[in-house]
Amino acid sequence: MRDCLFCKIATGKVHAKIIYEDENVMAFEDINPQAPVHTLVIPKKHISTTLDIKEDDSALIGSLFRIAGQVAREKGIAERGFRLVSNTNPEAGQTVYHIHLHLLGGRHMHWPPG
Template identity: 45%
Template sequence: MAGEPQADCLFCKIVAGDVPATVVRESATTVAFRDINPQAPTHVLVIPRVHYPDAGTLAVAEPAIAADVLTEAAAVAAQDKTDASGYRIVFNTGAGAGQTVFHAHAHVLGGRGLNWPPG
């Protein structure tokens, strides 16, 4: 069923507490944790507690939770003090765009120059 935890999903296991993560923020609807392979001094993933495969399906099914992910992304940037210098919020959608875990998530990147366009 859409939104339900998936037994084979790494991020669902992090939400459940079955896989450790360096959690930096939690809300009723989201969990934010440091990326294990950071691409910037601040590299935090913000995930919804509910399972949807990507940002688009999350936004259609649960727009309030999609908004919560963005709200928490901004809070992460403020907490890590990258909000004043600038930060990036990235949603990779699909394997061709670099998505490797198919549970909607936002990457919050900051703390260094982030040239555009990215790689």
């Protein structure tokens, strides 16, 4: 997607503080953190929303969660706990239409989230 911010980050056209990258997945720091640890985990493949995930994306989606766990361990928040959030469409707060996980931690999380 030509105008997708996360596609531009994934291809190096836009700078981000990257903390993990492989051929399919990238993790980078959120520019507007909502917790002491706020990392975004994205597929490099453009998928607009969770409603657009296809069956052949299953391994890729599994990789997002695996990498999120790896980053949580590296950031030292795995044992204390962390939250993974994926927003879909406007009422849920999705602002970048490229699926991603928000990895949030480093403080006590409240429920319901709001």
